[in-house]
Amino acid sequence: MTAALNHQRQTLSAWIMLSPALILMMVILILPILIAFGLSFTDYGLGVKSVDFVGLENYERIFTRSTFKKMFTATVLYVIVVVPFSVGLGLGAALLIQSVRRGREFYKTIYFLPVMASLLAMAIVWEFMLHPTIGVLNETLQGGCDSAIIHGLLTGSWFGADPLASWYGDQCANGFPLWLGDRDYALWTICFIGIWQSFGFNMVLYLAGLTSVPRDLYHAAEMDGASSAWERFRLITWPMLGPTTVFVVTITVIRSFQVFDTVEAIFPDSGGPGKTAYVMMFAIYEKGIKQNLLGTGAAITVIFLMFVIVVTLIQRWFIDRKTHYT
């Protein structure tokens, strides 16, 4: 009798103590998601008098209209390009920094600077550098065309190849790309800026991961006959960095899905020449905020959320288990 009462009382106090956290989670996490989910089935807009339930119309539009097709293409390409390079360069930089005796702090700071810098400001700098006529990049490339040595080496004409057959030779003759203004280059340039901006962060995570690899393992590997750096990397560094890699890849994927500021800073009106850099976050912003089509914006948000959830689930259920060894 008293035991049951006691138990009841404990359950009650447990709920009371849990309630602040539960309420906060509901209000700032669950509820907004549910509202967005609800809005995605309407034609709601801020200040609009009548709101109609439109069913799956928003989603249908997203999956049929060519604009949204471009959105998916740009987003997926961006993620596919940025993630491997950003993770690979992060790991490479971390390994190199780990191996130098002096100047670690110097290199760490240099590689980490782009992460700390405001991307909006950096985007302007990149815009200047990549400017087709007065940008430093095209000027440098153009300068190379005039130098016989560089032209010979880069086009392969020194080795008997046709200079016009190579990319560099062709561009020398016909003018260098417009980069950000060029349909064929805009997204890749955005990707490049994304990689440049994000790999420093991955490097820091990998550096932290590297410090937790026991030194004894390297000694054991040496005694076992793993003498080359590659063998040591394969036998110890890479597997021991497994948990770090899973984490780094996950957050890089999510951050790449979220890319917005570069596009907004460089192509504020259009989303790139021919909408080639029309990424998801930019689409949400354009539809939901600029054009006040909150229903459509909410629908894209829900799809975006699905992507993120899938990535997180993959991390939690498939890979995490394989990379934690204890």
Next chain:
Amino acid sequence: MGSIHLKNIFKSFGPTRVLKNVSLEINDGEFTALVGPSGCGKSTLLRILAGLEDLDNGTVSIDGRDVSGVRASDRNLSMVFQSYALYPHLTVRENIAVPLRMRQLNPSQRLPLIGSMITPATAKKEITDKINTATDMLDIGHLLDRKPGQLSGGQRQRVALGRALVRDPEAFLLDEPLSNLDAKLRVQTRAEITQLHRQLDATFVYVTHDQVEAMTMADRIAVMMDGEILQYDTPENIYSKPASIHVAEFIGSPKINIFPVELISPDQGTRFQIGVRPEYLKQKNGKFRLKAVISHLENLGPEIQVQFTLPGIDTLFHTRLDPKSAGSLTIGSTTQFGFDEVDCHLFNDRGVRLSPHKTRQFFKTLNDST
């Protein structure tokens, strides 16, 4: 199998001189223990021998070949680490296979997936056979598919041993392999390692801070202190003829009793130190008697360990008594402990053992004066 010769090894870490002119010769098939308090340089010496640490000066030869500049992986030595250093992502089988794969397969055969396809079946079989031999020897055959994280400390220790003895190295180096085990397992594994040594008939170099391990396992013990080898001899000699007070005090538990004495001859006084092992102090017996005040008693069952003080001396002295005879002793009571000439170790005032001749002379003078 190999003999090992370390010659005039010097090593400093920054301003700290860790090894000061250390020389050591280990015969083929010998079990040598490097023993000393922590920080004496024994582990550094082992790592220098392994090639994991560079030396500042000196030579390391294995089997007559100078390997001072040769990297660790090319010295053909096996090592067991204090932390075991097992590869946590590999199963026990894969862990033990690593040294074989690294040395017997070429880089392309070691590639994942493809490597297994292009490895000849004979090479695979050879590796499997060797793994089985090693795991049978250590009785870990049932653990082969587990990962190190799923093993107990003792099992991990065995896997580390297995990884070391799966191939046929010049020598086995063991760096405090038992220090992470509980007391009971340590005693058991101690015996097993000794047995393995007999079975393999290989050179073993064993680093430990535990003098009991050194005494029970080794053919020869090198006692190290402050970066120097104080004595290198058989366990029997280390115990019965310690070269200095430091060695005498380090080996043996409870510690040897050191009685300071001054021999006063007509013209001058000469200071000596007499060392007597606790088991040679007899109650109310022996030629030289000391008046003792009991300060602590520990009954271990088969024996009673007695701590006592001498009037005018602050240090604690130890002896071990038969429970039957010690029955009447209580803390604070006074009794007599005595010892005989033959059970004494005589050291001069600097702690160096006196030659038998000088010892005889000392006692002759002592006898004459009393």
